[in-house]
Amino acid sequence: MxxxxxxIALDLAAAELPKSELVPAxxxxxxxxxxxxxxxxxEVMLLDIAEQPDYANETGTFPTALLRGAETKNGGxxxxxxxxxxxxxxxxRMAMVALAEPKIDENWPKEPNARLGEFGPxxxxxxxxxxxxxxxxxxxxxxxxxxxYEFPQ
Numbered sequence: 001m002x003x004x005x006x007x008i009a010l011d012l013a014a015a016e017l018p019k020s021e022l023v024p025a026x027x028x029x030x031x032x033x034x035x036x037x038x039x040x041x042x043e044v045m046l047l048d049i050a051e052q053p054d055y056a057n058e059t060g061t062f063p064t065a066l067l068r069g070a071e072t073k074n075g076g077x078x079x080x081x082x083x084x085x086x087x088x089x090x091x092x093r094m095a096m097v098a099l100a101e102p103k104i105d106e107n108w109p110k111e112p113n114a115r116l117g118e119f120g121p122x123x124x125x126x127x128x129x130x131x132x133x134x135x136x137x138x139x140x141x142x143x144x145x146x147x148x149y150e151f152p153q
Contacts, residue, residue: 017029017031017046017068017070017080018080020048020066020068020082020100021082021100022066022082022083022084022098022100023048023066027050028050029048029050030048030049030050031046031047031048031049031068032046032047032049033045033046034046034047034133034134034137034138035133035134035137043069043070043071043072044069044070044071045067045068045069045070045134046067046068046069046070047065047066047067047068047137047138047141048065048066048067048068049141052064052065052066052084055084055086055095055097055117057117062086062087062088062095063086063087063089063142064084064085064086064087064097064142065084065085065087065138065141065142066082066083066084066085067082067083067084067085067134067138068080068081068082068083069081069083081099081100081101082098082099082100082101083096083098083099083100084096084097084098084099085097085138086117086119087138087139087142087143088119089139089142089143089144089147091119092121092122092139092149093119093120093121093122094119094120094122094138094139095116095117095118095119095120096116096117096118097116097117098116099116122135122139122149122151123135123151123152132151135149136149
């Protein structure tokens, strides 16, 4: 499957994307596209704007967002990676709290950089400026349209 064909197929099937393993059976996704790019592979980032459950830990209760990365790997194979992220609007930080990623081979997927439930800064010194669009969409969805952050350049 070519990259362009994979992206077109995603557009045509957007209403029938597979249900995430990270939601209850009665959840109805409402995916919106927040980014699309073609580098080494085709990648589309989606945000589920349907209501999501809160995440609670010893420091408080936080709203969450559900993201889906749809991309091609290994010669054009198309697959989805879902991640639930807890958002701390006041401190502009986040924590990955759940991940559903298919096992393709012994080298993929790699271990996440952060432990589940561990809050960290929105970006670090190695951030990819392409992530700013995704992060901004996710935080504005959860924290409100007035949310802002000065991304380091």
